Amino acid sequence: MKVVRNKYGSRRVQKLFGISDDVDAFFYAAILRRFFHIITDNYASYVAIRAMVVFDQVKGHALYDHVLHHALDIYIASNQYGCIALNKFITDADDPFYRNLLLEVVGRNAPCLSNDPSENFVVQHVLKLHDLLCRLNVAVRLRGHCVDLSFKKYGSYIVEKLLEAEESMAVVVLEFLECDGDRLMRLARNEFGNFVVFKAIRVTQEMSRVDPFWGLVHKLMPFLHLLRRSRGINIVNILLIKNNILQTSWSRLFKLPS
Incomplete structure (x- = not known):
């Protein structure tokens, strides 16, 4: 955590992703162990975002499951940096299933998200994506x-x-x-x-x-x-x-x- 919370440390760790399965497995376990602390930190959050892109499908899906869990129970979006990371996850999600789940979570919780100084940016972000079902979900809520x-x-x-x-x-x-x-x-x-x-x-x-x-x-x-x-x-x-x-x-x- 001390390394990835540093601007240059975060960048160097990201460069290690994809070198080998063993290296990825090491960082994957570390990210999951401290996921909420990583995703809500300014520089550390970029490590999780990069891991989502580089890691294989199994590890990527596990990370998405953690995003969904924390988005529902703890609200990553209530944190300034977590909000940015969540928007990035929604935009870059290459799996339609997880992308739709994230959009559904935001839509279902639109009333409480919209009244928060940080969380409202997540609602604004999903409305910019021009996803008709998500837009209607937000509007109805x-x-x-x-x-x-x-x-x-x-x-x-x-x-x-x-x-x-x-x-x-x-x-x-x-x-x-x-x-x-x-x-x-x-x-x-x-x-x-x-x-x-x-x-x-x-x-x-x-x-x-x-x-x-x-x-x-x-x-x-x-x-x-x-x-x-x-x-x-x-x-x-x-x-x-x-x-x-x-x-x-x-x-x-x-x-x-x-």
């Missing part, structure tokens, strides 16, 4: 939590990512439409939430989701005067444009012949 998350710095990043795909966007927008108008207004004025609400309005328009788009517009229009004096000024601009378009359309529709 976060249903009912999207408004609360949007008030928080890191939580708002996750909700914004959910808004980037039509399948998960519907979950977020529906929750916004179902919450009290006063609460949505406070979210639109919030330093983090205003970006989420603005994005919800923009993506529903871009995806041609007419009913959700106008639902958000009409829900926020009564609070226009409050939004003007807040961080929600970006939302005000789009509301005014759409309101003017709507009024013009109605005036033309009911214009009497001269």
